[in-house]
Amino acid sequence: MSDTTRLTAEKRTSFGKGAARQIRRENKIPAVMYGHGTEPVHITLPGHDTMMALKQANALLTIVIDGKEQLALAKDVQRDAIKPVIDHIDLVVVRRGEKVTVDVSVHLEGEAAPETVVTLDNNTLQLEALATNIPESVVVSVEGLEAGTQILAGAIELPEGATLVTDEEALVVNVTQAISAEELEAELAEAEAEAGIERDESDEEAAEGESTESAEGEGDKPEGSDES
Missing domain, CATH: 2.170.120.20 (Ribosomal protein L25, C-terminal domain)
Known part of the structure; x- marks a missing residue:
């Protein structure tokens, strides 16, 4: 992967939760960029373009600030727990030829x-x-x-x-x-028994039990008996 995504950023001067909410309402993303001994730069990024770029893991970004370009990687992306939006991004500065x-x-x-x-x-x-x-x-x-x-x-x-x-x-x-269905059932029954869990009899098991009892009852009848 050698292509970069170009994102035009704006320097940010207002901070705090209120300022961050206002930035996101404008469909932008608050971010900070740092690394290589440079002072952290607080910026805003275009919301849609940035989200599209970060769909690719480890995307290399070209951040443009006041006409100057800087390569960066997203180090930490904070996403909203419910909405499909990005709350904040930490960007780390990288240079060509750097590992x-x-x-x-x-x-x-x-x-x-x-x-x-x-x-x-x-x-x-x-x-x-x-x-x-x-x-x-x-x-x-x-x-x-x-x-x-x-x-x-x-x-x-x-x-x-x-x-x-x-x-x-x-x-x-x-x-x-792969474990067979019979082995899985046996392991589950053993685990439940060890945990003291009593299983409810399934309809199929109940029907089999009734059939067995019926067959045993017929076998106990004396020869020549007449049910009528």
Whole structure:
């Protein structure tokens, strides 16, 4: 990834919750940019364009302030808990040729062997890469993998130019044998018994019980008896 998204920012002089609410009402986002020994710069960013840019993880941004450009990465994005809006952004200044450490998502592709379950134990890997060449994701193939297969971080092929920061022994993908419905039911019943939980009899179980009792009752009748 080498393209950047260009965002024109405005310097911000008013602060506090009231000022931030006013900024958001104007469809803008309050932000602060810092790094490389520079003084923090408080700015506002265009709401829609910024939200679109940040849909891509680790998006490299070109922030334009008073006609001057500065490369930056979003370090912390605070989002509203209910509304689909961004409350505030922390931006860290980066420079071309500089390496940065980022969390990159892991994507699985392919189908493992039949009757297996694939678990993604780590959905991101921490990588070091050039600020202008941060990979969008790390792709791991599980095609045909059998139960018992484990893929550690150190065994994953990384995008060109990226180096692994995550512990090489960290488990990323775990392939296990799928459990049958009967085994799952037995495990659930055992767990409930240990917890002292009494299960309600299902309609199917009740019908089977009645059928068994009926059959046993007929077997106890003396020979030659007449129900009429």
